[in-house]
Amino acid sequence: MKLYLDPGHGGSDPGAQGNGLQEKNLALDIALKIRSILENNYENIDVRMSRTSDITKSLSQRTDEANAWGADFYMSIHINAFNGSAQGYEDYIHSSLSDSSATAKYRDIIHTEVMKLNQLDDRGKKKADFHVLRETTMDAMLSENGFIDNAHDAELIKQEAWRRDVAQGHAIGIAKAFNLTPKQNDDRGTLYKVIAGSFKDRENADNRVAFLQSRGIESFVATATISGETWYRVQAGAFSSRENAETRVREIESQGIDAFIVTD
Structure with missing residues (x-):
């Protein structure tokens, strides 16, 4: 559709x-x-x-x-x-x-x-x-x-x-x-999350989200604990298809920002 x-x-x-x-x-x-x-x-x-x-x-x-x-x-x-x-x-x-x-x-x-x-x-x-x-x-x-x-x-x-x-x-x-079919993200599948930055300072993460959204890229801040420390990750999508996740990474990198994919 x-x-x-x-x-x-x-x-x-x-x-x-x-x-x-x-x-x-x-x-x-x-x-x-x-x-x-x-x-x-x-x-x-x-x-x-x-x-x-x-x-x-x-x-x-x-x-x-x-x-x-x-x-x-x-x-x-x-x-x-x-x-x-x-x-x-x-x-x-x-x-x-x-x-x-x-x-x-x-x-x-x-x-x-x-x-x-x-x-x-x-x-x-x-x-x-x-x-x-x-x-x-x-x-x-x-x-x-x-x-x-x-x-x-x-x-x-x-x-x-x-x-x-x-x-x-x-x-x-x-x-x-339009009878769209929901994506199936169960335990048998992999969810590919696109990360556009990890910050120790929440304000820096919020600024990154504001920048991405000003460029038409929807994103939000998610917290992650790494080695006992809290990090603020900017997530810019979660996809059942790695190809779609890689497309989003390229879109973000075209704005001069490094991005990478993580899986749960």
Whole structure:
């Protein structure tokens, strides 16, 4: 299954703004997390993103790229804004589509899974004539994940754990909609973890994570005890396939950072 994942706005276009937050950064963070969850946990999923960093990209460039690639599904990630009082989650498919269309059925599944985890009011399943819904040749959906200018929603949106939950909801919904097969990481298999640095100082590890995420590489800090000492490891993926792990290592090394693979 080929998924084109589109974090809205970027570069010179910040998108919605409010409460010290910018939509472009939040949408990118959620989208990167969706990619990581899908690639690490499901078989036969190929994810391409419109952007993995803070760059400017037109709507036409995004839809042309998805169409040329032959994506099976286009998922656009956004954060809403209105008047400061509106709040909640809503999503969109194109206004020309019926509620019984394949796109609507995919959206129904994703909507349900996102709402299980996002702690937001449900503003409903909607339709619109947005460019990314109109000009794509595949099924396409756009989600609006809370209102950045609403105090309640913004308090959630600014939390990394909340954004991970939102990403998890999208990923589970996409997996269910397209019948993706979960990867089997049991005792009979080997899990290849990519490590992009080990530090005695937690702050240095956090800085490495921030750098990698700014380059579109999802990562987190995990602690490890070596010879009785605590080390903070930056993990940038865990894969059932060594080939996929080696691909991630090359991606990290292209950013001038040494990386290596460990197995449990």
